[in-house]
Amino acid sequence: MPTPGKVAIVGAAEMVSPLGVFPEYSQLGLHAEAGIRAMKDAGLKPSDIDGVACAGASPTETAFYLGITPTYVDGTQVGGCSFMIHVRHAVAAIEAGLATTVLITHGESGKSGIGRGGYPMGARQSLNAQFEQWTGPTGPPSMFTIPVLHYLKKYNITQEQLAMVAVIQREYAAKNPNAMMKDPITVEDVLNSRMIAYPFRLLMCCLVTDGAGALILTSADRAKDFPTKPVYILGTGESVETPMVTQMEDFSSSRAFRVAGPTAFREAGIKHSDVDHLMIYDAFAHLPLYGLEDLGFVGPGEAAAFIGDGNTRPGGKLPLNTNGGGLSYTHSGMYGMYALQESVRQMRGTAPAQVPGAKISVSHGVGGMFAASGTVIMSNERP
Amino acid sequence: MQEKLRNPHVRGRHCDCIHSRNPFVTGPDSTHWQVCLTDYSRMAPQATPETQPYWDGLKEGKLMIQRNKATGKAYFPPRPFDPSDPWAEVEWFQASGKGTLLSYVINHRPPPGFDGPTAIAVVQLAEGVKMATNIVDCPQTPEALQLDMALELAPTKVNDEITLPTWRPAKGA
Numbered sequence: 035m036p037t038p039g040k041v042a043i044v045g046a047a048e049m050v051s052p053l054g055v056f057p058e059y060s061q062l063g064l065h066a067e068a069g070i071r072a073m074k075d076a077g078l079k080p081s082d083i084d085g086v087a088c089a090g091a092s093p094t095e096t097a098f099y100l101g102i103t104p105t106y107v108d109g110t111q112v113g114g115c116s117f118m119i120h121v122r123h124a125v126a127a128i129e130a131g132l133a134t135t136v137l138i139t140h141g142e143s144g145k146s147g148i149g150r151g152g153y154p155m156g157a158r159q160s161l162n163a164q165f166e167q168w169t170g171p172t173g174p175p176s177m178f179t180i181p182v183l184h185y186l187k188k189y190n191i192t193q194e195q196l197a198m199v200a201v202i203q204r205e206y207a208a209k210n211p212n213a214m215m216k217d218p219i220t221v222e223d224v225l226n227s228r229m230i231a232y233p234f235r236l237l238m239c240c241l242v243t244d245g246a247g248a249l250i251l252t253s254a255d256r257a258k259d260f261p262t263k264p265v266y267i268l269g270t271g272e273s274v275e276t277p278m279v280t281q282m283e284d285f286s287s288s289r290a291f292r293v294a295g296p297t298a299f300r301e302a303g304i305k306h307s308d309v310d311h312l313m314i315y316d317a318f319a320h321l322p323l324y325g326l327e328d329l330g331f332v333g334p335g336e337a338a339a340f341i342g343d344g345n346t347r348p349g350g351k352l353p354l355n356t357n358g359g360g361l362s363y364t365h366s367g368m369y370g371m372y373a374l375q376e377s378v379r380q381m382r383g384t385a386p387a388q389v390p391g392a393k394i395s396v397s398h399g400v401g402g403m404f405a406a407s408g409t410v411i412m413s414n415e416r417p
Numbered sequence: 418m419q420e421k422l423r424n425p426h427v428r429g430r431h432c433d434c435i436h437s438r439n440p441f442v443t444g445p446d447s448t449h450w451q452v453c454l455t456d457y458s459r460m461a462p463q464a465t466p467e468t469q470p471y472w473d474g475l476k477e478g479k480l481m482i483q484r485n486k487a488t489g490k491a492y493f494p495p496r497p498f499d500p501s502d503p504w505a506e507v508e509w510f511q512a513s514g515k516g517t518l519l520s521y522v523i524n525h526r527p528p529p530g531f532d533g534p535t536a537i538a539v540v541q542l543a544e545g546v547k548m549a550t551n552i553v554d555c556p557q558t559p560e561a562l563q564l565d566m567a568l569e570l571a572p573t574k575v576n577d578e579i580t581l582p583t584w585r586p587a588k589g590a
Contacts, residue, residue, distance in 0.1 A: 164462040165494045166549045168581055169538075170455065170531045176524035180537060180549075184520035187564050232523035232534075232559060280539045280549035281494070285520050 038302050039417040041125040042257035042264035045076025045137075045250030046382075048375040050212045050364045054243035060149030064141025064246035065091045066099050072137065072248035077261050083250070085133030087124060089116035090142050090368055106133035112274060113401025114315055114368040117249075118294075118408025121374065122270035124251045134252060140371035141246040166278045174317060175239050176231035178403040181285035182320045183233060188286050189335030191323075193233050195342055197224035199319040200237050200361050202347045207358025209348070209387040214241050215362040238319035240360035240369070247371035249378070254416055265381040266416050268394070269302025271295060271409040279403040286335075288400070290407035291328035295398060298409035299330075303417075306331050310392035311380045312352055313373035315399045316359040322346075325398050326354075329409070348387060356380065356387045370399035374410060381414040455551065456530040457575045464578070470509050471495045475580040478572050480512040482546065493546035514570030516540040516584065519547055523557055533557070540568050540584050554585040561586075 047068055049056060059067060065088055073079065080101045086093045087108035097104050106127045110119050117140055124136040143150045157163055171177040186196070201221055207213035219237060227236040257264035273293035276282055283289050299306075306329075314325035326337035331352065340346070346354035357363040357376040364372055377395040379385035393415055399408045464472040471494075474481030484491040485499040486506040492499055499505050521538035524531075536557045541547050553571050555561050567587035574580045 158461065158463040159465050161494060163460075164464070164468055168457055168460040168462055169549050169551050170460070170524060170527050170535050171537055172524055172526045172528055176522050176526070176537055179522045180539060181520050183522070183564060229523075229525045231525060231537075234522065278494075278549070280547065285539075 035301055036125050036129055036270070038268040039266040039413070040254050041128050041251055042254045042266045043249050043378055043412070044252050044257050044260040044262065044264055045072040045078065045248070046262075046375060046378045047071030047075050047248050048372065049246040050372065051244070052212055052214055054214045054241060054364065055145050056143070056244040056246070057146050057148070059141070059143065059244070059246075061141055061143040062091050062095055062099055062149055064143060064244065065096050065139040065248075066141070068141055068246035068248035069096065069100055069137055069139045072139075072250050075262060076250045078135065078250065083135050083137045085124060085127060085136030086139075087120035087136060088139040089120070090140060096139055100137075102137070104133065106136065112406035114317065114370040115399030115401040115406055115408035116368060117370040117374055118270070118397065118399040118410045119272045119406075121249070121251065121267065121410045122272050122408060125267050125270060128251060128253055134256075136251045137248060138251070139246070139248045140368060142366035142368055143244050144366035145242050145244045161277055166280055174403055175234060177279055178318055179231050179234045179320070180279055181282060181404070184285040185320065185323070186233070189338070191335070191338045193225060194221050195338035196233070196238060196319050196323075197221045197235075198338070198342050199316070199322050200224050202341060203316065203355050203359045204362050205348055206356045206387045207362035210358050210363060211386060213358040213363045214243060215358070234318060237361070240317045240365035241362070243364045243366050245364050245366035245372065247375045249374060263382050263414060264416075265378050265412050265414055268304065268411040268413050268417065269298040269300065270411070271297030271301070272407065273297075274401070274406040275404060277402065277405055279405070282404050288324055288328050288404045288407065290404065291325060291398070291400070294407035294409045295329035298396070298411050302411040304394060304411065308394050309352065309396050311356065311377065311389045311395040312346075312354045313356075313377055313395070313397040314354060315369055315373055316355055316361055317365065317369060317400065319361065321400060322354060329396070329398060353387075353389045356385060356389065370401075370408065373397045373399060377410070377412050381412050383414075455532065455535070455573075457573065457581060459528070459530045461575045461579045467497055468495045472579060474509075474511070475572055475582055476578075478580070480514055480570050480582055481509050482512050482542075482544065483507050483509055484544075491542075491544040491546050493548060512570075513543045515587070516542040516568045518552070518562065518564055518566045518568055520564065521552075521562060523559070523562075536562055538562070538584070548582065550582060550584045552585060553583045
């Protein structure tokens with residue numbers, strides 16, 4: 035098991051616009067620009083980087099484009115949590131000596147669609163094509179949401195409670211100059227917004243934007259020589275479950291979450307009460323509910339009441355999705371990098387909605403549609 | 418059951434089905450029935466060697482799935498081995514065609530070929546496995562689609578190779 039705090043994030047950069055678009059960049063260009071900004075943040079040049087990890091472009095493309103000669107590459111691409119998993123693998127690679135300095139990039143022309151590769155869902159002989167796609171979904175809004183009616187009924191949770199997730203995250207977005215959606219909303223606003231895929235309405239669904247982000251990791255022993263405050267990795271986790279959301283084992287809980295989350299907590303050696311700040315990838319309003327429960331912050335079926343009672347809102351005891359989340363901040367398609375960036379800002383003390391005195395942050399991602407999961411636990415104190 | 422086997426829910430047949438609100442012409446192979454279901458031809462899957470018996474069964478209106486011969490436990494989707502015990506002997510068998518509605522969404526922005534809001538549903542089969550499906554012969558509304566309601570297999574023919582495992586509310590349930 036990796037040792038908590040042996041590896042640190044020493045460079046971070048994010049490209050998010052309140053307009054949601056970067057029409058002057060291709061997808062690869064976004065990877066590269068975010069990578070360059072992260073190198074600038076860390077005071078490094080491409081020749082200082084010997085590990086490359088990315089999703090949405092191949093590590094070959096990114097390394098070539100940025101002039102990097104890596105001894106370690108990671109092209110894990112399992113959806114939006116790929117970047118959490120890249121962090122996990124980078125920690126292991128740095129500890130094992132495969133690389134000293136790993137650059138993780140994300141770039142996605144999710145709105146403008148410039149230089150964006152297609153998703154390989156079209157093949158008529160794939161599992162998805164044979165056993166799911168013929169039923170007529172229109173992308174994630176009508177797929178990722180399929181288990182939710184079962185969940186709501188099982189735990190007697192109302193659509194109003196589901197709507198509250200979006201309402202509270204908007205409170206954080208209002209504090210964030212880069213957030214795309216800042217105006218306050220009510221439960222009524224959410225429930226009156228356009229129906230997308232019953233029971234999901236527009237304001238329960240994530241934004242569609244362009245964006246990018248990058249991280250640089252190195253050993254904690256070197257981290258003190260960098261210009262920014264190091265953010266130490268305490269623990270990480272990863273798992274996958276199914277390429278088809280309709281084949282999840284349990285429609286009220288994600289097996290991938292239940293593996294990745296506890297693995298990270300075990301590695302970090304922390305308790306839930308130690309966590310000051312939490313990010314749970316929110317492509318849709320139900321994800322924070324599943325995340326809070328599957329990570330063990332609350333019991334099964336308790337997350338909606340936990341959120342409704344104000345525990346996660348600004349000033350609450352467990353601030354959640356403090357950038358405004360995929361629902362209100364930005365969502366280029368693979369959102370995990372933005373959750374990680376917000377955790378880094380909270381640990382550096384530079385977040386727009388800063389949690390005072392926060393020392394431990396958990397960043398939990400989902401990939402595909404409950405297909406994969408990755409969790410990263412960070413701290414601004416070396417254990 | 419026998420009648421159902423002989424008369425799968427054929428695309429082109431007039432019925433009180435999910436997409437009868439705004440009929441469209443089905444194409445040269447359809448004879449006189451112009452009020453029709455979803456046009457699945459765009460999304461029609463293709464079998465692989467591993468799944469061919471499943472699709473062959475559906476052509477005859479039978480839902481063929483697999484189980485572990487020793488334990489009798491079914492699994493899905495089809496593959497030549499039981500994922501809980503890859504060395505066990507497995508066999509194909511005809512599922513009962515009975516199940517219940519586990520969960521769904523109603524997609525209000527369906528892709529071409531679908532006419533109007535369409536439920537994407539998951540049926541929990543009596544045999545213990547679940548599958549994605551569309552619910553035919555049923556209004557696509559939350560009122561008509563009650564969770565845990567009884568469903569029965571009502572296949573929809575797309576072309577000579579592919580008949581899809583659509584389901585409908587169980588008759589006399």
